[in-house]
Amino acid sequence: MPTELAYRDDAYAREIGARVVSAAAEGIVLDRTVFYARAGGQPGDAGVLRWAGGEMAVGEAIKGPDDTVLHVPVAGASLPPEGAEVTAVLDWERRYRFMRLHTTMHLLCSLIPGAGVTGGQIAVEKARLDFDLPEPPTKESLTEKLNALVAANHPVTDNWITDAELDANPGMVRTLSVQPPRGSGRIRLVRIGGDGAPVDLQPCGGTHVRATGEIGRVEVSKIENKGKANRRVTLVLAGE
Template sequence: MPTELVFRDDAYAQEVTARVVAAAPEGVVLDRTNFYARAGGQPGDAGVLRWAGGEMAVADTLKGADDTVLHVPAPGAALPPISAEVTAALDWARRHRLMRMHTSMHLLCSLIPGAGVTGGQVGADKSRLDFDLPDPPTKESLTEALNALVAADHPVGELWISEEELDANPGLVRTLSVQPPRGSGRIRLVRIGGEDAPVDLQPCGGTHVRRTGEIGRVEVAKIENKGKANRRVTLVLAGE
């Protein structure tokens, strides 16, 4: 049975109650979870599972077989009993930083239109995007433009389209090496800004803040040359 992804509807659910479906050293499967499984450049969540008489520190979260989610126990952690009711509690400070970072990366994409994304990684301390871009803007100009978008406090939302609609609008996909997962018949888009003229609109399965103002000040720390036309842009949350 697939794990119900609570974070898909509510990325701010810091704790949820769930039932243990399976428990093994490689991971604990719950019937529902607020933990994001590592994918699309976003790390898996960490936190803790608590039940009557025990708790298990979650070191990582991964995708399991048959659309399940594996909560990976920290070394030496006890496993919860099968069918036990648990409280799944996120390391919220870390998750929220990842949400702020991920949304800022979408804003960065909006500032470099037309350039394909050749790679990327969301991180709590720093994040990066690689662009197929021979002549990038300066880090100072990108930093200024990013913080203008943050200060505008644009709403962040989602919508779903069919796979056929995505095929008819291939420009929505910015990544050159990774394509949105298919097979379910629909694709999730993350939209920043209004419906009529969004700041950014592209497929994404990750977690994001509700409004850009929640990101806080962000800075382009460096722009590196990683090949003939490959430029790596590194972002940090300023003053933290």
């Protein structure tokens, strides 16, 4: 039975009531969760599961078999009993940083059109994207343009399309190393900006802020040469 992903409907939900489907050292499966499972360069969420008479710290959420989410306990944690009703509570400060950084990565993509993304990773302190790009813009110009997009407070929304619709618009896929998941019959698109001429529009399963103004000031801290035509751009949330 797949885990219901409540964050898909509301990325700002910080906790949820759920039932324990199974409990093992490799992870707790709930019937529903607000925890994002590690994927696409975004780390899995951390937090805590609470139930009558106990609680368990979650080190990270990862993907489990059959479209489930495994809430991995920290070492030595007590596990909830199967069938127990729990409250799953996010480490919200950590998740919200991921949301801000992930949305910034989409903005960065919009500033380097036509270049394929060969890799990416989000951490608490920073995020980075690798581009198939011989000559990147300067970090100063990218920083200035990113902050202009942040200040414009563009809305961030999502919708679903079919596999066939994506096949008809292959340019929406920027990532060369990771392709959008297929098989369910639909693919989630994340849009920044209005319907007419969005700032960015691409498939993505991650969590994002509702508007770019929430990101705050950002900075391109460095641009590195990682190969003949591979440039790594590192982003940080400035002043934090």
